[in-house]
Amino acid sequence: MSLLRDNQPVLHDFTVRLTEHRIGLVGNNGSGKSSLVRLLNGLLQPATGSVRVGDQDPSDGPESMASQVGFIFQNPDHQLIFPTVQEELTFGLKNLGLSRSEAESRAQACLREHEREDWADRPVHSLSEGQKQLVCILAVLVMQPQLIVLDEPFSALDLPTRWHLLDWMHSLPQQLLMISHDLDTLTDFDRILWLEDGRLRGDGHPNDILPAYREACRGQEGRL
Numbered sequence: 752m753s754l755l756r757d758n759q760p761v762l763h764d765f766t767v768r769l770t771e772h773r774i775g776l777v778g779n780n781g782s783g784k785s786s787l788v789r790l791l792n793g794l795l796q797p798a799t800g801s802v803r804v805g806d807q808d809p810s811d812g813p814e815s816m817a818s819q820v821g822f823i824f825q826n827p828d829h830q831l832i833f834p835t836v837q838e839e840l841t842f843g844l845k846n847l848g849l850s851r852s853e854a855e856s857r858a859q860a861c862l863r864e865h866e867r868e869d870w871a872d873r874p875v876h877s878l879s880e881g882q883k884q885l886v887c888i889l890a891v892l893v894m895q896p897q898l899i900v901l902d903e904p905f906s907a908l909d910l911p912t913r914w915h916l917l918d919w920m921h922s923l924p925q926q927l928l929m930i931s932h933d934l935d936t937l938t939d940f941d942r943i944l945w946l947e948d949g950r951l952r953g954d955g956h957p958n959d960i961l962p963a964y965r966e967a968c969r970g971q972e973g974r975l
């Protein structure tokens with residue numbers, strides 16, 4: 752699979768099969784991490800080769816992938832668009848074809864399961880950054896996707912919230928694919944992919960890949 756953006760090569764031809772439960776994605780700015788994960792929900796399409804999530808082709812369009820892949824981004828304000836928490840949680844479900852009452856009862860069950868039932872009618876703007884990020888995560892979980900993609904999700908959060916969310920993410924049954932520049936959050940993962948200039952420079956266990964990446968970064972210190 753390879754990818755062009757604005758006719759420029761962004762991912763050079765490589766093949767990966769992602770089966771592990773928790774996979775980390777590291778690499779310098781511009782190495783292609785966000786582009787790679789955007790292939791998974793059909794927001795971008797490969798120039799050559801193909802992408803599959805389960806047996807589904809993301810190029811069928813983001814709508815059909817919404818129940819398969821959930822995305823959580825760095826800044827919750829870019830993701831949260833509705834006035835209340837419940838509306839955030841029901842939007843995707845209604846797009847999947849659930850009736851309003853079915854969507855609301857599933858959203859309320861999700862809030863109850865995560866001990867946040869009192870949040871249903873809370874205005875999203877009244878929540879803290881960490882609480883908003885929790886809403887983003889719940890809005891993804893309520894869709895029950897098989898894969899959750901996190902693109903630098905914790906960088907704005909304080910350490911207790913970050914650790915709490917990280918513990919929680921690890922307890923989820925879903926497959927996780929997480930981009931992070933904070934290598935410490937990836938040490939317990941099952942596999943790390945290291946992208947460099949759109950190529951797969953490393954792929955393996957965190958004990959092997961993270962020190963190698965850290966070492967390579969040291970060699971680049973001061974170079975902009």
Ligand SMILES: Nc1ncnc2c1ncn2[C@@H]1O[C@H](COP(=O)(O)OP(=O)(O)OP(=O)(O)O)[C@@H](O)[C@H]1O
Nearest residue numbers: 756757761778779780781782783784785786787946
């Ligand atoms: N919207 C876009 N249009 C055209 N090219 C883009 C676009 N977004 C990113 N690129 C290019 O794609 C390449 C990879 O960018 P990408 O955002 O995937 O990197 P990244 O590893 O996620 O970086 P970062 O760590 O800074 O988020 C870069 O050369 C970048 O200039």
